[in-house]
Amino acid sequence: MxxxxxxxxxxxxxxxxxxxxxxxxxxxxxxxxxxxxxxxxxxxxxxxxxxxxxxxxxxxxxxxxxxxxxxxxxxxxxxxxxxxxxxGDLTRPSEPITLGSRHPISLVKNQIIDIFSRIGFNVSEGPEIEDDWHNFTALNLPEYHPARDMQDTFFIQTDPDILLRTHTSSVQVRYMEENKPPIRTISPGRVYRNEAISARSHCFFHQVEGLYIDKDVSFADLKQTLQYFTTEMFGKSKIRLRPSYFPFTEPSAEVDVYWGLETETDYKMTKGTGWLEIMGCGMVDPNVLKNCNIDPEEYSGFAFGMGIDRIALLLYGISDIRMLSENDVRFLEQFKSAL
Known part of the structure; x- marks a missing residue:
């Protein structure tokens, strides 16, 4: 058995x-x-x-x-x-693949980065939670300086020296502290200001700020750089610089690009002037260079900054800045074909 x-x-x-x-x-x-x-x-x-x-x-x-x-x-x-x-059956229909899309903020930011990278600018990043030194004091804004009132700030309640950065200039300070000239960098990122939320403003938005430090840098170099950018970004080559004030640059200027008056929308955007403000700029104040251990007798430089959100509203005809942060799928699907 x-x-x-x-x-x-x-x-x-x-x-x-x-x-x-x-x-x-x-x-x-x-x-x-x-x-x-x-x-x-x-x-x-x-x-x-x-x-x-x-x-x-x-x-x-x-x-x-x-x-x-x-x-x-x-x-x-x-x-x-x-x-x-x-x-086995390679002739059968495939599963439908939904085409994704990039956010308009990402599209504009990547385009700006690409334009400046062609002329030697690298990308630098820094923390969104910043200390008072890098956000204000090193940028020629000591404590009790009246120019601090230009920006309503979110301070961290437990530590009055810590805040949400109000601009990406703080990244430039950190970059100058860690790198020797020549310096050529742009700093994209999100910033925060205690402002009322409306169709034209928000308590957080996105900036790109640029910095160039080297020997014998002049205001003419700044203007030529901005001329190149506006031509590549908007296809508009006519710009003007109006005197302005920023604590960390001297002299300072607002940059306008001539948008034209070809359509009714152009009239509305430019208030009938044809000119559209797109950014601020100026020559880096010697005090800022000193604070970052760079000799202002040997080096000079320029800086500029622009709002990514505002440019996105302009390029894509978006009427309300809040749409950029509401994550409405119906709105975002419009950008499926964009790279």
Whole structure:
């Protein structure tokens, strides 16, 4: 009897199947209620006592072998069916892939970075939670300086020296502290100001600020750089610089680009003048260079800054700045075709 069981074990080990029906027939033959394994267990009481141990071990070996064979055959067959279902019919329709889109802020930021990278500017980044030194004091805005009132600031309540940065000029300070001239960098990022939220302003927005420090840098270099940018960004080559005031640059200027008066929208945007303000700029104040351990007698430089959100509103004809942060899918889907 034991020899018969061993023959069945050999049969199980050699068995193979190509269909589920063959596997099921094999399972019923060995493991079914009327299968061979149960028949052998029924014969157990008729076996002599001195052979019961060996007989029982043989039956268990047959049972385990049959169950393992059924399991392995099913797994193998399912694997083949899955592979065939996935790769077999290459003419079947594919699953629809929804085309994604970039946010208009990302589109504009990447375009600005690309324009300035062509003339040697790298990208620098810094923390959004900043200290007073890098955000104000190093930029020629000591404590109690009246120009601090130009920016309503979010201070961290537990520490009056810590705040949410109000501009990415703080990144430029950190970059000057860690790098020696010549320096040519732009600093894109999100900034925060305690302002009322409306269609034209928000308590957080995005900026790109640029910095160039080297020997014999002049205001003419600044103007030429901005001329290049406006031509590449807007296709407008006519600009003007109006005197202005920024604590960290001297002299300072507001930059206008001549947008034109070709459409009714142009009249509305430029208030009938044709000119549109796009950024502020100026020559870096010597005090700022000193605060960053750069000798103002040897080096000079210029800085500029612009709002990414405002340019996005302008380029894409968006009337409400709040739409840029509301994550309305209907709004964002308009930019699916943009790279």
């Amino acid at each position: 034991i020899d018969k069981i061993k023959e069945y074990i050999s049969e199980v080990e050699e068995f193979s199947a190509k269909t589920k029906e063959e596997i099921e027939t094999f399972r019923i033959k060995f493991s079914g209620k009327k299968g061979l394994v149960n028949d052998f267990f029924a014969e157990f009481r008729n076996i002599a006592n001195d052979q019961k141990k060996e007989f029982g071990q043989a039956i268990n070996a047959l049972k385990v072998a049959a169950e393992d064979k059924v399991r392995s055959l099913k797994d193998e067959l399912e694997s083949k069916e899955e592979e065939k279902g996935t790769y």
